[in-house]
Amino acid sequence: MQHGQVEGVCLSLKGTTVERPFGPDSQTFKVGGKIFAILGDDGGLSIKLSEVAYEALTELGVMRRAPYLPRGGWAYTDDVTGWDDQELSDLIARSHELVAAGLTKKARLELGL
Template sequence: MSLFERNGFDKSLSEWPGVTFVDQWDSHVAKVGPKVFAVLGERDNWRLVLKCSEESFEILTALDGIAQAPYFARRKWISISDHSPLEADDLQHYLRRSYELVAAGLTRKLRAELGIDLRP
């Protein structure tokens, strides 16, 4: 199952603590607590939008099929097309990293309520 398909996206991400899904912005959105960490654009040219580190942002946006995400004005949000050179394991890694980056911004109390433990 592909992460660029709703079923694969949901199946993979729903295993993580505190993840919910909503349909908004003509897309399928994954949130950790109240915060967005990934967006699946469901159109002719499928896209995953996610947050990444500064270093990853510079490296990834240099690749074909990956760009700074439109409508996410803050840097470090990227848009990955379904024809990017990233393999499924790499996509899974960057989605997990996005989840961790966004979850780290939640309060300790909310992370505890959601069962999120970010310790290595």
């Protein structure tokens, strides 16, 4: 998957906003003010994973613990171009779902989730 495609997938998810709070080298995608993906201009991507997905993907060595996000199942891949489009799209969508599920019911309703 190409960098621009990852950006497109993130922006296509309901209620998504994008910011650059960590500087000009990375985009932070949020739902309800909570981060669900961080995409570096270098092609690195951090996303939130379920416990099962985190264990499986880190054990296989295709992802590792996300730098600066040591808790809560955050994983990092160095290069999005090595991923199958559908697989990475699904992981990003699941990250969005996991983060959105932690929002209040009111916030989810306001975002149409």
